[in-house]
Amino acid sequence: MEKFEVHILGCGSALPTAHHMPSSQVVNMRDKLFMIDCGEAAQLQMRRSKLKFSRLSHIFISHLHGDHCFGLPGLISTFDLLGRTAALHIYSPAGLESVMRPWLNVFCRGLAYDVVFHEFDDKASQQIYDDRTVSVTTIPLRHRIPCCGFLFNEKAPLPHIRRDMIDFLKIPYHAINDIKQGADWTDYEGRLWPNAKLVFPPEPARRYAYCSDTCYLPELSGQLQGVDLLYHEATFTHDDEKRALETAHTTALQAATLARDADVGQLIIGHFSARYVSDGVLLDEAKTVFPRTILANENLCVKL
């Protein structure tokens, strides 16, 4: 299986505690890194998780609250000190560039690489990133300010060559790539071998969804249907449902209900309020509805 991992750098809510850092995570897709949210000290956590700075060129910011953004200046500055020349792309709802540029002008004068801001409409789902192996689509959420989650859609991996058939038919090396892409083969006696005889089917393409911060949106189960891994905020227990509503956050029970309704492979809950001494209460609550739930934690790595 090609590498597709999620590294949690921080899974606390706005108030950092002794246990949890503010929101940030890194998706490792075949050794290309994508950051989601960049709370204070994200760069320090990235170093602790032994993730290579040079492999990160795309950062997705869900919304313009400090606990999702305050790590940006330090990260951008460190990249510069390390001699970065490749452009850094930052995707966010409107308003980030106008607040970041003056800081970069003061604190990162003469930056040797480009920081390119891409501001997206937060109202409708849209594809904001695409390369050979993955595309990223926004998931419009409902929070106190414009906010979107992100859906990472792996491109269908290539099928596996059947070595026995390659050897048997003496297929030359230069033809392999075409066969992986779906070509048939005509052997030296003129017989046609259909592609299906030459390859084993690939693993199915995987999907990862990040939803934070948001109130409970049952209608998301459509867009999230069948994703392999869902990270969803579960700031409060259901006892605090009123507080969750007021602050536009989700309870553990609600996150699990969404995971069940969307029939996801696994649920990670995070963005824990500082009020709970132990996150175990949140996990126990979620598991009553969706047993395949785990707790986010700093430096946790989840493989898809």
Add this chain to the structure above:
Amino acid sequence: MEKFEVHILGCGSALPTAHHMPSSQVVNMRDKLFMIDCGEAAQLQMRRSKLKFSRLSHIFISHLHGDHCFGLPGLISTFDLLGRTAALHIYSPAGLESVMRPWLNVFCRGLAYDVVFHEFDDKASQQIYDDRTVSVTTIPLRHRIPCCGFLFNEKAPLPHIRRDMIDFLKIPYHAINDIKQGADWTDYEGRLWPNAKLVFPPEPARRYAYCSDTCYLPELSGQLQGVDLLYHEATFTHDDEKRALETAHTTALQAATLARDADVGQLIIGHFSARYVSDGVLLDEAKTVFPRTILANENLCVKL
């Protein structure tokens, strides 16, 4: 002795490493806290050092480089979430307010307390803070941008009452404070007891100096003469003197030379470059000139 402690929160240089955080420290003066510099994650380090946020109302910023400032937004935001109402005073060279205000307007909208910026002239030493127990004076430094260190001058503590004399002369409780302040006492037979017979002398007032970032300035030995504790940057070893000059930093040997010439009580070196695998080389170098040197380290507390 009244409490006078320095807590190191971060003592790395611009590039954070697995070992060191960016610059920040807290001076605890009789349980009133003063922060010096506020690098990224200073609030997290403050929590780790178990220092109470509510006791901090004054922050001194040496200069406007990111590794001394990037922790401010997170700290200010956390104070708000914790329900702070007391004003927060931030002292710095010119330019901090104009870069911070737009961030506060976006990320800390409706802040329930005042952030008051005090910008000082970096060219000449001046007193920028004063209360009953301490005053703070700037120490003009020479760096790539305007930069000052800070000298914490404890006010002379009050003398200690001689309990034996108080009992012998039956001096009433309400008179004690006047005697501590220097008053004589006339006993019930009309005899005058001079103040010196009624008290033991107080401990001498103590001084702490913070000098970072700066190139080596031998002339500082005047202003720093006899301070009890000096924190001085020692970014490089003397082998890298050329690099130190180019970047306006100090070598460990130079920091120790200044400590010796100023005849300080103790030297803490910090602001270590990320290039050294072990800080021990910097300590060894400094000790050849000034044996009463120690290494700064995260969460180290030094008592004066």
